[in-house]
Amino acid sequence: MKKGFYVIVIALICPLFIEAKTIEVKTIPALQSAINIAKAGDIIILANNKYADAGLIKIDNNGVTVKSATPGGVTLTGNSFVVITGNNNTFSGFQFIDVNVSAGKQKKLEKNGGQEGEGRVVAISGKYNVITQCNFYNCISKNYVHFEEGSQYNELTFSNLEAKPATMNAGPGIQITTSDKVVSHTKISHCTFMNFGGEGGDFGNEPIRIGLGIEQNNTSGAIVEYCYFENLGMGDSETISLKSTYNIIRYNTFNNNPVGQLVFRTGNKSAAYGNFFINSGGIRIKEGGKHCVYNNYFQGAAEMPSLELMNFKLNQKTLVGEPLDSIYVYHNTFYNAGVIEMGGKSSKNEGKGKGLGSNPPKNIQFINNLIVKNSGAVVENLNENVTYSNNIFWGDAKLGFESNKTQFININPKMKLNSTGYYVLSGKSPAIDAANSAVIPLTVNPVNDNDVKLMLDIEGQSRLSDKTKNDIGCDEFSTGKITNRPLKQRDVGPSYLFK
Numbered sequence: 001m002k003k004g005f006y007v008i009v010i011a012l013i014c015p016l017f018i019e020a021k022t023i024e025v026k027t028i029p030a031l032q033s034a035i036n037i038a039k040a041g042d043i044i045i046l047a048n049n050k051y052a053d054a055g056l057i058k059i060d061n062n063g064v065t066v067k068s069a070t071p072g073g074v075t076l077t078g079n080s081f082v083v084i085t086g087n088n089n090t091f092s093g094f095q096f097i098d099v100n101v102s103a104g105k106q107k108k109l110e111k112n113g114g115q116e117g118e119g120r121v122v123a124i125s126g127k128y129n130v131i132t133q134c135n136f137y138n139c140i141s142k143n144y145v146h147f148e149e150g151s152q153y154n155e156l157t158f159s160n161l162e163a164k165p166a167t168m169n170a171g172p173g174i175q176i177t178t179s180d181k182v183v184s185h186t187k188i189s190h191c192t193f194m195n196f197g198g199e200g201g202d203f204g205n206e207p208i209r210i211g212l213g214i215e216q217n218n219t220s221g222a223i224v225e226y227c228y229f230e231n232l233g234m235g236d237s238e239t240i241s242l243k244s245t246y247n248i249i250r251y252n253t254f255n256n257n258p259v260g261q262l263v264f265r266t267g268n269k270s271a272a273y274g275n276f277f278i279n280s281g282g283i284r285i286k287e288g289g290k291h292c293v294y295n296n297y298f299q300g301a302a303e304m305p306s307l308e309l310m311n312f313k314l315n316q317k318t319l320v321g322e323p324l325d326s327i328y329v330y331h332n333t334f335y336n337a338g339v340i341e342m343g344g345k346s347s348k349n350e351g352k353g354k355g356l357g358s359n360p361p362k363n364i365q366f367i368n369n370l371i372v373k374n375s376g377a378v379v380e381n382l383n384e385n386v387t388y389s390n391n392i393f394w395g396d397a398k399l400g401f402e403s404n405k406t407q408f409i410n411i412n413p414k415m416k417l418n419s420t421g422y423y424v425l426s427g428k429s430p431a432i433d434a435a436n437s438a439v440i441p442l443t444v445n446p447v448n449d450n451d452v453k454l455m456l457d458i459e460g461q462s463r464l465s466d467k468t469k470n471d472i473g474c475d476e477f478s479t480g481k482i483t484n485r486p487l488k489q490r491d492v493g494p495s496y497l498f499k
Helices: 002-018 028-037 103-111
Strands: 022-025 043-046 049-052 055-059 065-068 074-078 080-084 090-092 094-099 120-124 130-132 135-137 143-147 155-157 160-162 174-176 187-189 192-194 208-211 223-225 228-230 238-243 248-250 253-257 261-266 271-273 276-280 283-285 292-294 297-299 307-309 325-330 333-335 362-367 370-372 386-389 391-394 408-410 415-417 423-425
Touching: 022 028, 028 043, 028 055, 074 080, 080 094, 094 120
Parallel strands: 022 043, 043 065, 049 074, 055 080, 065 090, 074 094, 080 120, 090 130, 094 135, 120 143, 130 155, 135 160, 143 174, 155 187, 160 192, 174 208, 187 223, 192 228, 208 238, 223 248, 228 253, 238 261, 248 271, 253 276, 261 283, 271 292, 276 297, 283 307, 292 325, 297 333, 325 362, 333 370, 362 386, 370 391, 391 408
Antiparallel strands: 415 423
């Protein structure tokens, strides 16, 4: 009886795999025709070539792989763009160089059943789709990649987004539009972001934006991890702009990005941990509550603060936003890094400087951090709502206020430069086993694991469950395997670039 049942099941399943096929095509019309009739499991391969004005490539079926003959072998230029409305598809190995998908061209196609929306090189509205090994360079488009509202579990991996023209400052390189009904769970990993042009400040050409101001209470559940960011701050001072709730930014490297920052713009309960900021602006938190900043490394003074908490100034026209409340800053290392701004200016200073309002951040916890600084100021814009506990400060810089030994320990942490170019604890460091265990628990992310128990350090090495035996700063002195370090261009992005 059981044997007969298994035979029937195998007979039903096997045809699904037997029918899957590989289809090779040499033109864009042939590619679209093959996609239109493809079934789950089919692989469609476009011959290596340069294709100008390919128009719309639409993938509205499920379980199909569309790829170039070799990674990077297909280049699309001119009026060429992709729309993925199906599920479980893979789009791989394409280069988009000098593409021009202005809004007018896409609106015309929309009337003929083309893309909904405008100015997107790749738009995804389905679920469980993967865009990988793609290169976006100098594309005239509102967005390079847009994850549409309602899309879920989609990924952009091992891709390069570069040289977004300054004229296209109406939208970010990547836009994740969130929903109040479903969690997006979008993941961006192992990608490179470089050389976005513009005038800096609020120019509007930021690399990544997750949500919009009106979406601040939407649960996004997005993850940005193992990505490399360089020379992006002129496109917009917000290298990553978070405008939704429950996002995770981890294990990324921000290198030579002196006028750009990772910004918690609106929303609540997002986390940044395990990131390296080298000669770059650090983290700015403008609005919301229960944000967590831990196990990050900041090195090299930049034009922007390494950590900046903003005194909220309510937009009197929109009345959108929330003053900062309950921000947790634990186990970070600041090595000759930019100033730390605590947002303490009051309303009497309003209008005299950047970001000054009448709502100083409340309930700020600054615990188990390590600071080495040899000149300038450490803390500015003092805020009486900050609790400092068990931090180390060493160097000739000015701390900025009178502290006691429970707030800052003035002792040489005895750090050393390691083989990958950042400072870690030596075996003789007094920071070893010196952490304070009495910290407020970090905010749990209900949709993704965010290591709220601080079981790992910045290098991915284990911390002890006994928090009184943990080390101060982002580095736990250990001989264990290192799984995270400052990334270089060649570590991530498409395999055919940066060799």
